[in-house]
Amino acid sequence: MTDASIDVDETGANPAHGPGASREFAGSVVALEPIMGDSVLLTVAAPPQIARETRAGRFFEILCRYEETFDPLLRRPYSAFAADPESGLLQFLVRPYGRGSAWLARRAFGDPLNILGPLGNTYRIASRAQNLLMVAGGVGVAPLVMLANEAVARGCNVVFLLGATTADALLAPQWLPGDVEYVVATDDGSKGRHGFITDLIPEYVRWADQVFACGPEPMYRSLRNVLMPLRVGGRPPVQVSMERAMACGLGACLGCMVETRRGLQTTCVQGPVFDMGDIVW
Ligand SMILES: Cc1cc2nc3c(=O)[nH]c(=O)nc-3n(C[C@H](O)[C@H](O)[C@H](O)COP(=O)(O)OP(=O)(O)OC[C@H]3O[C@@H](n4cnc5c(N)ncnc54)[C@H](O)[C@@H]3O)c2cc1C
Ligand code: FES
Numbered sequence: 341m342t343d344a345s346i347d348v349d350e351t352g353a354n355p356a357h358g359p360g361a362s363r364e365f366a367g368s369v370v371a372l373e374p375i376m377g378d379s380v381l382l383t384v385a386a387p388p389q390i391a392r393e394t395r396a397g398r399f400f401e402i403l404c405r406y407e408e409t410f411d412p413l414l415r416r417p418y419s420a421f422a423a424d425p426e427s428g429l430l431q432f433l434v435r436p437y438g439r440g441s442a443w444l445a446r447r448a449f450g451d452p453l454n455i456l457g458p459l460g461n462t463y464r465i466a467s468r469a470q471n472l473l474m475v476a477g478g479v480g481v482a483p484l485v486m487l488a489n490e491a492v493a494r495g496c497n498v499v500f501l502l503g504a505t506t507a508d509a510l511l512a513p514q515w516l517p518g519d520v521e522y523v524v525a526t527d528d529g530s531k532g533r534h535g536f537i538t539d540l541i542p543e544y545v546r547w548a549d550q551v552f553a554c555g556p557e558p559m560y561r562s563l564r565n566v567l568m569p570l571r572v573g574g575r576p577p578v579q580v581s582m583e584r585a586m587a588c589g590l591g592a593c594l595g596c597m598v599e600t601r602r603g604l605q606t607t608c609v610q611g612p613v614f615d616m617g618d619i620v621w
Contacts, residue, residue: 363456363457363458363459363590364454364455364456365386365387365390365455365456366453366455367430367452367454367455368450368451368453369382369447369448369449369451369452370383370384370385370429371383371449372447372448372449375512375515376435376479376508376510376511377508377509378435378436378509379433379434379436380433380434380436380444380445381421381433382431382432382433382434382444382447383430383431384429384430384431384432384453384455385427385429386428386429387428388426388428390428390458391425391427391428391429392423394420394423394430394457395420395458395463395486395490396420396463396483396487396489396490397419397461397462397487397581397613398419398457398458398460398462399417399418399419399420399457399459399460399483399612400417400418400420400430400455400456400457400459401415401416401418401455401456401457401459401586401588401589402415402416402418402432402444402455403453403454403455404441405443406439406443411439412439412443414586415456415586415589416440416441416444417459417583417586417589417608418432418434418444419432419433419482419483419486419554419581420432420458420482420483420486421433421482421483421486422485432444432482433479433482435478435479456589456590457589459589459590459608459609460608460611460612460613461609461610461612461613462613463483463552463579463581463613464579464613465487465490465491465494465550466577468549469496470496470497470549471496471497471499471547471548471549471550472491472496472497472498472499472548472549472551472552473498473501473541473545473547473548473550473551473552473576474487474488474499474500474501474551474552474553475501475537475538475541475551475553475554475555475559475563476500476501476502476537476554477502477503477504477537477554477555477559478503478504478509478555478556480553480554480555480559480583481511481554482554483581484500484553485511485515485516488500488516488517489517492517492519497519497521498520498521499521499523499547499548500516500520500521500523501523501524501537501540501541501544502524502525502537503524503525503526503538503559504524504525504527505526505527505528506526506527506528506530507526507530507531507532508530509526510532523540524537525537525539525540536559536562537559538565538566541566541567542566542570545567545570545571548576549576550576550578550579551577551578551579552578552579552580553578553579553580553581556583557582560616561621563578563580563616574617577615578616578617579613579614579615580613580614580616580619581612581613582598582612582613582614584596584598584612586607586608589608590608591608591610594606596611598614598619599619599620600614600618600619600620601617601618601620602618
């Protein structure tokens, strides 16, 4: 659903992150469907301008409060899974973990949602990159599905690796563009390769011009251990999306800081996407 003709700042920074810029809008649920086992794909009607500014890697802070309470107090961050600039539709993949995400996964058609975004920076495909390796763990698949669509629209070749606990928790291939080579691994061996998705990386490192990843931090540690010894002269470069707990999403609370070689940075404004080599692990 992405409009590939809209350029982003080549740094991936969010031009809409000006001081005092209001990013809050009222969305309305237009569809919910089961996806990846216990998760839900939520489709939300939003102003088309919001969808136009939404690129792979950016996220939204959604208010998930139970009726007539302030609980949970803080918004919950969700990456964009898809955005259609024509219709204004946004899609989010929601896995229920705790109170906020359980509330969100139980919305119904027509329910209003208070949303802040799009926030944060984007993944950045280099202009000369042709072969892109995407590595997803669990719900980390969401921003990479959007990136795969952007990449295919630019004529890139994409290998998409997804790791999950069991076959039920995998993404059905219909959600990826047809031209993508999709390879999966499961912890229990119920589908695809038996083991961690990072075990497959050595097969693709020489082929890849760039690597993009999204998943839990243990996956990044394993990615680093597997990839670093195989890289030659820092190639291929790797971008990762850091999923830190976030309170404000606007760079104000400093609760989401990540240590980088350029000092402490906010995951919500300067991230969530960082060059893996910049992060101090
Ligand atoms: C930039 C960003 C993008 C994100 N995109 C997505 C997305 O596309 N889809 C999605 O489902 N989630 C995504 N998340 C994670 C999502 O924000 C959390 O799952 C959500 O905030 C949990 O809120 P809660 O109130 O349900 O759980 P809480 O009450 O905050 O936590 C309940 C319990 O679940 C654990 N928990 C919470 N989140 C996770 C997690 N992600 N993994 C493992 N355990 C967890 C907590 O440690 C705690 O023990 C993203 C997070 C960030 C920072
Ligand atoms: S969440 Fe408040 S500064 Fe990032």
